[in-house]
Amino acid sequence: MAQTIAVLSQKGGTGKTTAVRTLTDVLRRCGVRTLAVDLDPQGNLSDYFDLPPDVQPTVAEVLSGHAKASEAIHEDTIPANLSLAEAELMLGGKMGRELTLKRALADTAEDYDVVLIDCPPSLGLLTVNALVAADRALITAEAQYFALQGVEQAMEVVELARDSLNPQLSLLGVLLNLADMRTVHSREALASLQERFGEAVFDAIIRASIAYAESAERARSILDHRPDLGADYLALADELLGRLPSMDSARERLAELAQSSAT
Numbered sequence: 001m002a003q004t005i006a007v008l009s010q011k012g013g014t015g016k017t018t019a020v021r022t023l024t025d026v027l028r029r030c031g032v033r034t035l036a037v038d039l040d041p042q043g044n045l046s047d048y049f050d051l052p053p054d055v056q057p058t059v060a061e062v063l064s065g066h067a068k069a070s071e072a073i074h075e076d077t078i079p080a081n082l083s084l085a086e087a088e089l090m091l092g093g094k095m096g097r098e099l100t101l102k103r104a105l106a107d108t109a110e111d112y113d114v115v116l117i118d119c120p121p122s123l124g125l126l127t128v129n130a131l132v133a134a135d136r137a138l139i140t141a142e143a144q145y146f147a148l149q150g151v152e153q154a155m156e157v158v159e160l161a162r163d164s165l166n167p168q169l170s171l172l173g174v175l176l177n178l179a180d181m182r183t184v185h186s187r188e189a190l191a192s193l194q195e196r197f198g199e200a201v202f203d204a205i206i207r208a209s210i211a212y213a214e215s216a217e218r219a220r221s222i223l224d225h226r227p228d229l230g231a232d233y234l235a236l237a238d239e240l241l242g243r244l245p246s247m248d249s250a251r252e253r254l255a256e257l258a259q260s261s262a263t
Contacts, residue, residue: 002035003244004105004115005172006134008157010150012121014142015177018212018222020118021048022230025221026237027114028076030253035073035112037105038080039130040120041088046079050219055079060087062104063129069104070111088126097125098165102133114244123157131161136172138240141193143179143186143208148196172243174201175236178208204236227261234258 009016020036027034038045039059046055055074057067060083072078091097105115117130131137137158141147151174162169174197179186193201207229215225223230238254241247 002109002112002115003136004117004134005136005138006117006119006127006130007138007140008119008123008127008130008154009121009140010123010153013178014121014140014150015206015212016121016140017044017048017118018216019140019175019177019206019233019236020116021045021216022222022233023237023240024116025223026233026254026257027116027241027250029223029257030237030241030250032114032241032247032250033112034076035108035115036077037115037117037130038078039084039101039117039126040080041082041084042120043079043081043084045118046077046081048216048219049075049077049079051075051077051079053081058083060084063087063100064090069108073108076112084126088124091125091129098128098132098161101129102166105133113250123154127157128161128165131158131169132166134166134169136170136244138172138175140175140177141189143176143189145185145189147176147189148192151193151197171200172240175204175206176201177206179205180208181205202236202239204232204239206232206236223261230261231258234261 007020024034024036057072059078059080061067062069062072064087119127119130139151139154141151176190209229211226215222241251
Protein backbone atom coordinates (compact mmCIF):
# COMPACT_ATOMS: atom_id res chain seq x y z
CA MET A 1 0.00 0.00 0.00
CA ALA A 2 1.44 3.34 -1.07
CA GLN A 3 2.32 6.07 1.42
CA THR A 4 0.75 9.26 0.03
CA ILE A 5 2.39 12.60 0.85
CA ALA A 6 0.86 15.97 -0.01
CA VAL A 7 3.52 18.65 -0.40
CA LEU A 8 2.05 22.09 0.16
CA SER A 9 2.85 25.72 0.75
CA GLN A 10 0.76 28.76 1.57
CA LYS A 11 2.16 30.62 -1.44
CA GLY A 12 4.34 30.26 -4.50
CA GLY A 13 8.07 30.77 -4.62
CA THR A 14 9.00 28.43 -1.78
CA GLY A 15 10.72 25.85 -3.98
CA LYS A 16 7.92 23.36 -3.37
CA THR A 17 7.76 21.92 -6.88
CA THR A 18 11.54 21.59 -7.08
CA ALA A 19 11.38 19.71 -3.77
CA VAL A 20 8.79 17.27 -5.13
CA ARG A 21 10.73 16.75 -8.35
CA THR A 22 14.06 16.13 -6.60
CA LEU A 23 12.65 13.95 -3.83
CA THR A 24 10.92 11.88 -6.48
CA ASP A 25 14.23 11.49 -8.30
CA VAL A 26 16.09 10.48 -5.14
CA LEU A 27 13.46 7.94 -4.11
CA ARG A 28 13.36 6.38 -7.55
CA ARG A 29 17.15 6.04 -7.57
CA CYS A 30 16.81 4.16 -4.28
CA GLY A 31 14.40 1.70 -5.84
CA VAL A 32 11.31 3.19 -4.18
CA ARG A 33 8.40 2.98 -6.62
CA THR A 34 7.30 6.60 -6.64
CA LEU A 35 4.34 8.21 -8.37
CA ALA A 36 4.46 12.00 -8.78
CA VAL A 37 1.09 13.77 -9.07
CA ASP A 38 1.08 17.30 -10.47
CA LEU A 39 -1.90 19.08 -8.90
CA ASP A 40 -0.83 22.58 -9.91
CA PRO A 41 -2.52 24.13 -13.00
CA GLN A 42 0.81 25.75 -13.88
CA GLY A 43 2.13 22.28 -14.68
CA ASN A 44 5.69 23.04 -13.59
CA LEU A 45 6.29 19.56 -12.19
CA SER A 46 5.21 18.06 -15.51
CA ASP A 47 7.66 20.40 -17.27
CA TYR A 48 10.44 19.34 -14.91
CA PHE A 49 9.88 15.73 -15.93
CA ASP A 50 9.98 16.82 -19.59
CA LEU A 51 6.47 15.64 -20.42
CA PRO A 52 4.91 17.12 -23.60
CA PRO A 53 2.59 20.08 -22.89
CA ASP A 54 -0.19 18.39 -24.87
CA VAL A 55 0.10 15.04 -23.07
CA GLN A 56 -3.26 13.35 -22.44
CA PRO A 57 -4.99 12.40 -20.25
CA THR A 58 -3.98 14.58 -17.30
CA VAL A 59 -5.07 14.93 -13.71
CA ALA A 60 -7.85 17.25 -14.95
CA GLU A 61 -9.47 14.34 -16.80
CA VAL A 62 -9.03 12.18 -13.71
CA LEU A 63 -10.78 14.68 -11.44
CA SER A 64 -13.58 15.26 -13.96
CA GLY A 65 -14.19 11.51 -14.23
CA HIS A 66 -13.17 11.23 -17.89
CA ALA A 67 -10.15 9.01 -17.19
CA LYS A 68 -8.88 6.65 -14.52
CA ALA A 69 -5.76 7.61 -12.62
CA SER A 70 -3.95 4.59 -14.04
CA GLU A 71 -4.72 5.83 -17.57
CA ALA A 72 -3.21 9.27 -16.81
CA ILE A 73 0.17 7.97 -15.62
CA HIS A 74 2.98 8.95 -17.98
CA GLU A 75 6.46 7.83 -16.95
CA ASP A 76 5.28 7.40 -13.35
CA THR A 77 3.84 10.92 -13.32
CA ILE A 78 0.25 12.17 -13.52
CA PRO A 79 0.69 15.52 -15.30
CA ALA A 80 -1.25 18.77 -15.15
CA ASN A 81 -1.82 21.79 -17.35
CA LEU A 82 -4.11 24.83 -17.37
CA SER A 83 -7.18 22.64 -17.93
CA LEU A 84 -6.86 21.73 -14.24
CA ALA A 85 -8.15 25.21 -13.36
CA GLU A 86 -11.39 24.39 -15.18
CA ALA A 87 -11.58 21.04 -13.44
CA GLU A 88 -11.27 22.78 -10.08
CA LEU A 89 -14.23 25.01 -10.91
CA MET A 90 -16.22 21.92 -11.88
CA LEU A 91 -15.36 20.27 -8.58
CA GLY A 92 -16.83 23.20 -6.67
CA GLY A 93 -20.37 22.09 -7.51
CA LYS A 94 -19.85 18.35 -7.09
CA MET A 95 -21.11 16.23 -4.20
CA GLY A 96 -18.23 14.76 -2.22
CA ARG A 97 -15.83 17.04 -4.07
CA GLU A 98 -13.14 16.78 -1.38
CA LEU A 99 -12.94 12.99 -1.88
CA THR A 100 -12.48 13.02 -5.67
CA LEU A 101 -8.70 12.59 -5.78
CA LYS A 102 -8.67 10.02 -2.97
CA ARG A 103 -11.14 7.84 -4.84
CA ALA A 104 -9.28 8.27 -8.12
CA LEU A 105 -5.89 7.27 -6.70
CA ALA A 106 -7.27 4.11 -5.09
CA ASP A 107 -6.54 2.05 -8.20
CA THR A 108 -2.82 2.93 -8.07
CA ALA A 109 -2.23 2.13 -4.39
CA GLU A 110 -0.71 -1.31 -5.00
CA ASP A 111 1.57 -0.20 -7.83
CA TYR A 112 3.69 2.27 -5.85
CA ASP A 113 5.46 2.57 -2.52
CA VAL A 114 5.19 6.36 -2.29
CA VAL A 115 2.90 8.92 -3.95
CA LEU A 116 4.06 12.55 -3.87
CA ILE A 117 1.41 15.17 -4.64
CA ASP A 118 2.58 18.62 -5.69
CA CYS A 119 -0.17 20.95 -4.47
CA PRO A 120 -0.91 24.35 -6.03
CA PRO A 121 0.52 27.45 -4.28
CA SER A 122 -2.78 28.15 -2.53
CA LEU A 123 -4.90 26.51 0.14
CA GLY A 124 -8.03 25.94 -1.94
CA LEU A 125 -10.07 22.95 -3.10
CA LEU A 126 -7.24 21.21 -4.98
CA THR A 127 -5.02 21.31 -1.90
CA VAL A 128 -7.88 20.02 0.26
CA ASN A 129 -8.32 17.14 -2.20
CA ALA A 130 -4.63 16.33 -1.85
CA LEU A 131 -4.83 16.37 1.96
CA VAL A 132 -7.86 14.11 1.98
CA ALA A 133 -6.05 11.68 -0.33
CA ALA A 134 -2.82 11.81 1.71
CA ASP A 135 -1.51 9.98 4.73
CA ARG A 136 0.92 12.77 5.54
CA ALA A 137 1.52 16.43 4.79
CA LEU A 138 4.89 18.00 4.10
CA ILE A 139 4.96 21.80 4.35
CA THR A 140 7.65 23.84 2.63
CA ALA A 141 8.67 27.29 3.83
CA GLU A 142 10.96 29.86 2.28
CA ALA A 143 13.61 31.30 4.57
CA GLN A 144 12.11 34.76 4.89
CA TYR A 145 10.35 36.95 7.44
CA PHE A 146 6.84 35.55 7.00
CA ALA A 147 7.90 31.88 6.98
CA LEU A 148 6.24 31.12 10.33
CA GLN A 149 3.00 32.80 9.34
CA GLY A 150 2.84 30.86 6.07
CA VAL A 151 3.46 27.52 7.77
CA GLU A 152 0.83 28.25 10.42
CA GLN A 153 -1.72 29.01 7.70
CA ALA A 154 -0.87 25.76 5.94
CA MET A 155 -1.13 23.91 9.25
CA GLU A 156 -4.64 25.29 9.77
CA VAL A 157 -5.73 23.69 6.49
CA VAL A 158 -4.02 20.42 7.42
CA GLU A 159 -5.82 20.38 10.78
CA LEU A 160 -9.13 21.23 9.14
CA ALA A 161 -8.75 18.37 6.68
CA ARG A 162 -7.81 16.00 9.51
CA ASP A 163 -10.63 17.04 11.81
CA SER A 164 -13.42 16.99 9.24
CA LEU A 165 -12.39 14.75 6.34
CA ASN A 166 -9.28 12.63 6.95
CA PRO A 167 -8.62 11.65 10.57
CA GLN A 168 -5.61 9.54 9.49
CA LEU A 169 -3.73 12.56 8.15
CA SER A 170 -0.56 13.55 10.03
CA LEU A 171 2.23 16.07 9.60
CA LEU A 172 5.34 14.52 8.07
CA GLY A 173 7.43 17.61 8.59
CA VAL A 174 8.28 21.22 7.80
CA LEU A 175 11.05 21.91 5.29
CA LEU A 176 13.05 25.14 5.23
CA ASN A 177 13.71 25.79 1.56
CA LEU A 178 15.69 28.35 -0.45
CA ALA A 179 17.81 29.19 2.55
CA ASP A 180 21.13 31.00 2.82
CA MET A 181 22.27 30.13 6.31
CA ARG A 182 25.10 32.65 6.06
CA THR A 183 22.50 35.37 6.62
CA VAL A 184 20.91 36.38 9.91
CA HIS A 185 17.55 36.47 8.13
CA SER A 186 17.61 32.76 7.24
CA ARG A 187 18.92 31.74 10.65
CA GLU A 188 16.11 33.67 12.35
CA ALA A 189 13.52 32.05 10.07
CA LEU A 190 14.83 28.60 11.02
CA ALA A 191 14.86 29.48 14.72
CA SER A 192 11.25 30.67 14.63
CA LEU A 193 10.13 27.47 12.90
CA GLN A 194 12.01 25.27 15.35
CA GLU A 195 10.61 27.18 18.32
CA ARG A 196 7.05 26.76 17.03
CA PHE A 197 7.14 23.25 15.52
CA GLY A 198 10.08 21.58 17.27
CA GLU A 199 11.13 18.21 15.92
CA ALA A 200 8.63 18.47 13.07
CA VAL A 201 11.16 20.75 11.31
CA PHE A 202 13.54 18.71 9.19
CA ASP A 203 17.21 18.97 10.07
CA ALA A 204 17.99 19.02 6.35
CA ILE A 205 17.88 22.52 4.87
CA ILE A 206 17.72 23.16 1.12
CA ARG A 207 20.18 25.85 0.12
CA ALA A 208 19.18 28.57 -2.32
CA SER A 209 21.02 28.54 -5.65
CA ILE A 210 20.55 29.63 -9.26
CA ALA A 211 21.69 26.12 -10.14
CA TYR A 212 18.14 24.85 -9.55
CA ALA A 213 16.79 27.07 -12.32
CA GLU A 214 19.65 25.99 -14.57
CA SER A 215 18.99 22.30 -13.96
CA ALA A 216 15.26 22.75 -14.57
CA GLU A 217 15.94 24.54 -17.85
CA ARG A 218 18.09 21.61 -18.96
CA ALA A 219 15.61 19.01 -17.63
CA ARG A 220 18.48 17.61 -15.59
CA SER A 221 18.32 16.58 -11.98
CA ILE A 222 20.22 18.71 -9.48
CA LEU A 223 21.76 15.42 -8.32
CA ASP A 224 23.66 15.29 -11.59
CA HIS A 225 23.94 19.01 -12.33
CA ARG A 226 25.30 19.99 -8.91
CA PRO A 227 25.92 16.97 -6.67
CA ASP A 228 27.04 19.26 -3.82
CA LEU A 229 23.55 20.79 -3.73
CA GLY A 230 21.96 17.41 -4.37
CA ALA A 231 23.44 16.32 -1.05
CA ASP A 232 20.82 18.49 0.67
CA TYR A 233 18.09 16.35 -0.85
CA LEU A 234 19.87 13.11 -0.04
CA ALA A 235 19.84 14.21 3.61
CA LEU A 236 16.19 15.23 3.37
CA ALA A 237 15.21 11.91 1.77
CA ASP A 238 16.96 10.04 4.58
CA GLU A 239 14.93 11.92 7.18
CA LEU A 240 11.74 11.45 5.19
CA LEU A 241 12.23 7.70 4.84
CA GLY A 242 13.03 7.52 8.55
CA ARG A 243 9.61 8.99 9.31
CA LEU A 244 7.79 6.46 7.10
CA PRO A 245 7.13 2.84 8.09
CA SER A 246 8.94 -0.11 6.51
CA MET A 247 11.55 1.93 4.63
CA ASP A 248 14.75 0.56 6.20
CA SER A 249 15.94 -1.15 3.03
CA ALA A 250 15.37 2.02 1.04
CA ARG A 251 17.45 3.99 3.56
CA GLU A 252 20.28 1.48 3.13
CA ARG A 253 20.19 1.97 -0.64
CA LEU A 254 20.07 5.72 -0.10
CA ALA A 255 23.22 5.54 2.03
CA GLU A 256 24.95 3.74 -0.83
CA LEU A 257 23.74 6.41 -3.26
CA ALA A 258 25.01 9.18 -1.01
CA GLN A 259 28.37 7.51 -0.68
CA SER A 260 28.74 7.10 -4.44
CA SER A 261 27.68 10.72 -5.01
CA ALA A 262 30.31 11.96 -2.58
CA THR A 263 33.16 10.18 -4.36
